[in-house]
Amino acid sequence: MSLPSELCCPACRGPLAVEGVGAACRGCDRRYPGDRGYLDFLPDLGAAAGEGLGPRLMHSRVLARVYERLWRPFFVTVASSGLPDYRAEFEAVLAALASAEGGAVVDLSCGPGFTGRKLAESGRFSRVFGLDWSLAMLARAAADNRGLMRLVRGDVGHLPFKTGSLAGVHAGAAFHVWPDPPSAVAEVARVVRPGGAFVASTFAHTSGLRRHLEAAVATVGQFHVFEVDQLRGMLSAHGLVDFDCERRGSLVLFWARRAGAAAA
Numbered sequence: 001m002s003l004p005s006e007l008c009c010p011a012c013r014g015p016l017a018v019e020g021v022g023a024a025c026r027g028c029d030r031r032y033p034g035d036r037g038y039l040d041f042l043p044d045l046g047a048a049a050g051e052g053l054g055p056r057l058m059h060s061r062v063l064a065r066v067y068e069r070l071w072r073p074f075f076v077t078v079a080s081s082g083l084p085d086y087r088a089e090f091e092a093v094l095a096a097l098a099s100a101e102g103g104a105v106v107d108l109s110c111g112p113g114f115t116g117r118k119l120a121e122s123g124r125f126s127r128v129f130g131l132d133w134s135l136a137m138l139a140r141a142a143a144d145n146r147g148l149m150r151l152v153r154g155d156v157g158h159l160p161f162k163t164g165s166l167a168g169v170h171a172g173a174a175f176h177v178w179p180d181p182p183s184a185v186a187e188v189a190r191v192v193r194p195g196g197a198f199v200a201s202t203f204a205h206t207s208g209l210r211r212h213l214e215a216a217v218a219t220v221g222q223f224h225v226f227e228v229d230q231l232r233g234m235l236s237a238h239g240l241v242d243f244d245c246e247r248r249g250s251l252v253l254f255w256a257r258r259a260g261a262a263a264a
């Protein structure tokens, strides 16, 4: 096994060395197993992390099995008041990642991995990582991977990537279940190279009666619903600029660029 050059120890950011089918950190000597189809940077984290109903459901094996075909389309339909159009969503993600072409990208919180696999199949990137912290989701992603992505188990708050090593980051439908979105954004900004791309989707408030419904569902499901300006502010606070977005009801797809010019 070879280790992708973009990876580092998420605890001390030290260099990694291959150890059997896994990796060991040369800086702090931590060991990261790799015998399940992904490199596990959270070997001590149990099968359920995060707080609240919505975030904890992401660790269910039943949910992981039905996520792509039932769960996601259901929520997209309800939140957007229209039929899901995954092809259009993927084309918008690809367009937002145009400046990352030829470089390495990560599908952050990849779930069962369908977007990461399509990014890899597009042939536009030198390498595609899929990262999640749910054992159940990663088991699905690994089973369907066909060698397309480099899968890693990690926490968005402590990414196992070197600073400035990625050309682009995609985080589909995940912001609202992250335990600490600003810390995750800080990590995204750290790992993306200057001029690199970030594209993500989540729930954002509309107005009127619908706004009350959004707040009620978020309270029951214990996930976040954002204001678009809040997302814009969170990104710009960490040097992710040129924010733009597309809205469909309570869904928002938004993208930004890491400030600074790409190295020649």
Ligand SMILES: C[S@@+](CC[C@H](N)C(=O)[O-])C[C@H]1O[C@@H](n2cnc3c(N)ncnc32)[C@H](O)[C@@H]1O
Pocket: 050, 055, 058, 059, 072, 108, 109, 110, 111, 112, 115, 131, 132, 133, 134, 137, 154, 155, 156, 157, 171, 172, 173, 174, 177, 178, 179
């Ligand atoms: C709703 S799913 C999104 C899956 C897929 N990206 C999509 O577009 O539908 C949210 C994912 O975020 C992951 N997640 C939540 N908190 C995380 C964290 N702190 N670190 C890594 N992944 C996390 C969950 O395990 C879950 O797979």
